[in-house]
Amino acid sequence: MSDDYDFHGTHPAPPDPEAVPVRWTPVQQRAEPARVKDYTCECLSLVFEDCRAGGQGFIRRYDRSVQPWAIAESPRVRASEAEMLWRQLINGKAR
Numbered sequence: 522m523s524d525d526y527d528f529h530g531t532h533p534a535p536p537d538p539e540a541v542p543v544r545w546t547p548v549q550q551r552a553e554p555a556r557v558k559d560y561t562c563e564c565l566s567l568v569f570e571d572c573r574a575g576g577q578g579f580i581r582r583y584d585r586s587v588q589p590w591a592i593a594e595s596p597r598v599r600a601s602e603a604e605m606l607w608r609q610l611i612n613g614k615a616r
Contacts, residue, residue, distance in 0.1 A: 530562035533569065534613030541615045543606070545582055545593035555581070559607065571607040578603025580610060 551574065558578075559571040566586040572579050578600040584591040595606060609615035 529564060530560065531611060532562050532565065533611050536616035537613050540613060541609060543580070543595050543610075543615050545595065548581070548592050548594050551575070555579075557581075561611075569607075569610055571603065573600060573603070576600075580606055 553575040555572040555574040557570045557572055561567075561569045566584070568583040568585065570581040570583075572581050572594075574597075577597040579597045580595040580603065582593045582595075584593075595603075598606075606615060
C-alpha cells in the first residue's frame with residue numbers, strides 16, 4: 522500500500538447561512554441497539570453518524586471540541602426522512 526493512501530472519510534460541507542436547524546437532544550437510553558449506517562470523518566471535531574434502530578432512523582452528533590464529549594441525537598423519524606436529513610447535513614443544508 523502506498524504511503525499517500527487517503528484514510529479520510531466523508532467531510533460534510535460547511536453549513537449554508539440558510540441551513541435548516543436540527544433539534545438536537547441529549548441521548549436517551551433505549552432498549553434497542555442502534556446500527557450505524559454511515560458516518561463522517563474521524564479527523565473532525567464534529568462527527569455525525571447515520572443510525573437506525575427499532576425501525577426508525579436518526580442522526581447522532583458527537584461534539585469532540587468539549588470535554589466530556591457532547592453527544593446528541595436528532596428526532597427519530599422514518600428511515601427515508603433520516604436519509605434526507607443525512608444528505609442535508611453532508612451537503613451543508615442542515616446544521
